[in-house]
Amino acid sequence: MSPSSEIWNKVLEILREKDILTETTIRTWLSDVECVVCTDTELVLITSDAFKRNIIVRRYLPYIQKALYELFSQDFTVHVLLPEERDEFFSGRANLLTDTNEYTFERFVVGGSNKFAHAAAMAVADDPGHIYNPLFLYGESGLGKTHLLFSIAHRVRETHPEMRIIYVKGEEFTNEIIQAIRSGKTPEFREKYRQADMLLMDDVQFIAGKESTQEEFFHTFNALHETGHQIVMTSDRPPKDLLRLEDRLRTRFESGLLADIQPPDYETRLAIIQSKALRLGLDLPTSILEVLAENITTNVRQLEGSIKKMLAYRQLMEDDLNTDTATRAIKDILKDQNSLLPSAELIINETAAFYGLEPEDIRGPNRSKNIVLARHVAMYLMRKLTKLSLAEMGKEFNNRDHTTVMSGVARIETEAKGDPNLTEALRDITMNINAHNV
Numbered sequence: 001m002s003p004s005s006e007i008w009n010k011v012l013e014i015l016r017e018k019d020i021l022t023e024t025t026i027r028t029w030l031s032d033v034e035c036v037v038c039t040d041t042e043l044v045l046i047t048s049d050a051f052k053r054n055i056i057v058r059r060y061l062p063y064i065q066k067a068l069y070e071l072f073s074q075d076f077t078v079h080v081l082l083p084e085e086r087d088e089f090f091s092g093r094a095n096l097l098t099d100t101n102e103y104t105f106e107r108f109v110v111g112g113s114n115k116f117a118h119a120a121a122m123a124v125a126d127d128p129g130h131i132y133n134p135l136f137l138y139g140e141s142g143l144g145k146t147h148l149l150f151s152i153a154h155r156v157r158e159t160h161p162e163m164r165i166i167y168v169k170g171e172e173f174t175n176e177i178i179q180a181i182r183s184g185k186t187p188e189f190r191e192k193y194r195q196a197d198m199l200l201m202d203d204v205q206f207i208a209g210k211e212s213t214q215e216e217f218f219h220t221f222n223a224l225h226e227t228g229h230q231i232v233m234t235s236d237r238p239p240k241d242l243l244r245l246e247d248r249l250r251t252r253f254e255s256g257l258l259a260d261i262q263p264p265d266y267e268t269r270l271a272i273i274q275s276k277a278l279r280l281g282l283d284l285p286t287s288i289l290e291v292l293a294e295n296i297t298t299n300v301r302q303l304e305g306s307i308k309k310m311l312a313y314r315q316l317m318e319d320d321l322n323t324d325t326a327t328r329a330i331k332d333i334l335k336d337q338n339s340l341l342p343s344a345e346l347i348i349n350e351t352a353a354f355y356g357l358e359p360e361d362i363r364g365p366n367r368s369k370n371i372v373l374a375r376h377v378a379m380y381l382m383r384k385l386t387k388l389s390l391a392e393m394g395k396e397f398n399n400r401d402h403t404t405v406m407s408g409v410a411r412i413e414t415e416a417k418g419d420p421n422l423t424e425a426l427r428d429i430t431m432n433i434n435a436h437n438v
Helices: 003-017 023-030 050-072 083-090 115-126 145-159 170-183 186-194 211-226 247-253 266-279 286-295 300-317 323-339 344-354 359-363 369-385 390-396 402-418 420-436
Strands: 034-038 042-046 077-081 135-138 165-169 198-202 230-235 257-260
Touching: 003 023, 003 034, 003 042, 003 050, 023 050, 042 050, 042 083, 050 077, 077 083, 115 135, 115 145, 115 230, 115 257, 135 145, 145 165, 145 198, 145 230, 165 170, 170 186, 170 198, 170 211, 186 211, 211 230, 211 247, 266 286, 266 300, 286 300, 286 323, 300 323, 344 359, 344 369, 344 390, 344 420, 359 369, 369 390, 369 402, 369 420, 390 402, 402 420
Parallel strands: 042 077, 135 230, 135 257, 165 198, 198 230
Antiparallel strands: 034 042
């Protein structure tokens, strides 16, 4: 599967999860759609006839664009073509004829903070299943773990096109298990993953604490490992810090090679900025590179965002690129990030999903022990992650008074100090909230 096809499949998965697309809708309108190219800013789809094209554009195009923004935090132009329009469209657009997905080893900027992880990923890609199996990459969000996963996939496809590679996020793996159980398709689910030649799991920390998910992944891991098939995982922290992960999984994760990725140092940040800018057609002077590298220190995605913001200034406002422009781009990005507070609804929904409940269970009067815990966790996270007053928070829980909310918050604050499992749960739910807060 090409990188463009992978991206298209992830778009469809997002729209399924949001109940925007049903399987019937996909079979009727999207089953023959081919994604031929995905660049930094454009997605090109081809469908079989004009009637389908009109339906896709009129009914589903805005949702497709929103899903792409959710994946990349970047606005996309989506082109829906007919087969006979392809040649004319690409005429004079040679840059789109080749899949220009960013996630390759050649486009990964190597520095002291990621050199070991990069070398380990390349070794696995060059000899899958025989060295460093499993490979466990860990580090904070936005440092390049997913980039390395896709780089491995691209390299293996070039050298072993016959290999079946599966990429999945930990959260998606969990959702697939739930759906398989509900629909009675557990055997098909197991066959899909246990027949893979290479399994790439992103954000594996999301399976911790989920009993049925850990059970399935334990057997999947064993089936693949025993047959010499490669497993690569990423996480925001090492296995020893995944407190709710079963010991039998932790020991298996630690049986291979662990490689961490740290925030890039100053020199690496300069190299990343220059590399990203040149690919966007920006030849930035040293003074601008230094402003960006000195002020954005912990996240590669923020560096990319600042460059794209500067490109927008030049293209849309015809601004000169100088240190003032760079400073304004940085301020805009930091301001945008600080203003993205999650909604009360999102916090309740993610807390409910984590505990296997419905949002109305948390809002409602039920006093069952597990529901009360989830309700208090939602209150605590709402207090921590939003600027809502206690009274405003109470309204989100069927008009409970502020003293009830205060009591719930205080309970979680107290219990979390002596309960590592609760601390881990709070961390995981917060990550889920941040991941969906686009």
